[in-house]
Amino acid sequence: MPSPTCRPASGCLSSPHENRALPSLNLIGQSLLAGLFTGGLYALLGLGLSLTWGLLRVINLANFALAFLGAYLTYQLATAFRLDPILTLVVIVPGFFVVGIGLELGFLRFKINELTSLIVTFGLTVILESLIQWIWTADFRRLEWPYTRVSLRIGTLFVGLTGLLAFGAAALLTLGTWAWLRWSYLGKAARASAQDGPMAGAFGVNRRRLALLLAGLSAAYAAVAGLFIALNHTLAPSQIYSWIGVVFAAVIIGRLGNALGLLAASVFIAASEALTMAVTAPGWAPLVSFTLLIVILLLRPEL
């Protein structure tokens, strides 16, 4: 389990709790809000994973390391050049898009399958973690920017601005991706290719180009996730691993390649975690995602 500072699902986006004994309505509301925001981060992190897993049969663990690399790059550009963190995406997103294409070129070249992709990208994750540690050390880094500590007060609830932004970005990207896959020719071609590649090819789908596009997009999503991790959390290289389990659960519960399902599952898991922590103790939160995963897999085995 992650570091002492701030675990994804903790209430660190919210105000301090006043009453520990009985969860008040206010505390529940605050927890649900934290769940919404943390769920947004899960969805942003899971989007690339869900797309490449569902449509390309590549389980890309390196997505998590890429997101952290993105978070550190945002931190670096913002602190060294006083560049607004959100503006750093203008550089990082296209860069990551190219990195995603490069990775997929390698996967295609070595005809990687689901299992080998898991192993190879685990290796990549370890390498990227070392790289991050070598450049930025294992010390905790916290991006401070005028808006990182801003909270809006709505009624009795405190709404953290960066959390709200994270959820907004997640909603925008998952909805956009879902609509694109559902209605555009390219999206239909991507789904058809996942079901019967050679037949899609026979009707004119250039599967190689499509795969590169999807892999590039997935890496670009990791860059966006990185931005919001940097805005909402203290960074340490080892924290890459603390997100993997829960995001996997969200990706599977939401169904592979289903962006809207991913958003719903992410928010559901994060809200359940936040509520569990509010009602019991923070230590129980990690149990939540996997209990949910197992229960849902039992109820819906046809996954």
Next chain:
Amino acid sequence: MLEVEHLEVAHGDAVAVWDVSLSVRPRDLVTVVGPNGAGKTTLINAIAGLQPIRSGTVRLDGGDLASVPAHELCRHGIALVPEGRRLFPAMTVEENLEIGCYAPPARRLRGQSLERVYATFPILRERRRQLAGSLSGGQQQMVAIGRALMACPRLLLLDEPSLGLAPQIVDQVFAVVAGIHADGVAVLLVEQNVVQAFAIAARGYVLEQGRVVAEGAPSQLAQDARIREAYLGQQ
């Protein structure tokens, strides 16, 4: 329009088709018949670009198709109704049809082509929002044929479209194939239902163990004692 010469195709080291030559002229309806495992699917898939060619040539309107990537073949006017239908089961009927017109020239005619397919198979219009995987076998075959028609082909390749269907659906499928041919599309039809295939074809090839053992007009082939016995169930 289609000329296959000395074609050899293998699955790994196992040669499944060798020294096959055949031709389909514009507006022709040609059938290839033969027993299970004769290499019919291997042959038609090789023409459609799904199977690499070991030697020999496949030419369309004089142009060699060996150098054309599989995903560009449909731009040359070839569409395939594959063995076992191979629909995209988790996509709707209409989405399956839309993949048929994915290539830009056919995509521009999407609305018109959809109308034509729905006019041919009215049941598909009713089912257009349903997942293809949930349809009956006959309806799935209609989607497979419809998907190929959406590509506006000049040459339609069909691999045993009547396989596993109820008798009256089989009749409907053959009527549709004859209709497509009557509209001016060249057809290469692989079949085991020799009687019905010979009834609509202008020419036939008999494939056995990967080789062409007889060719000619169906009426002529039907007079061959051995073919009558093996394929038409007559003495």
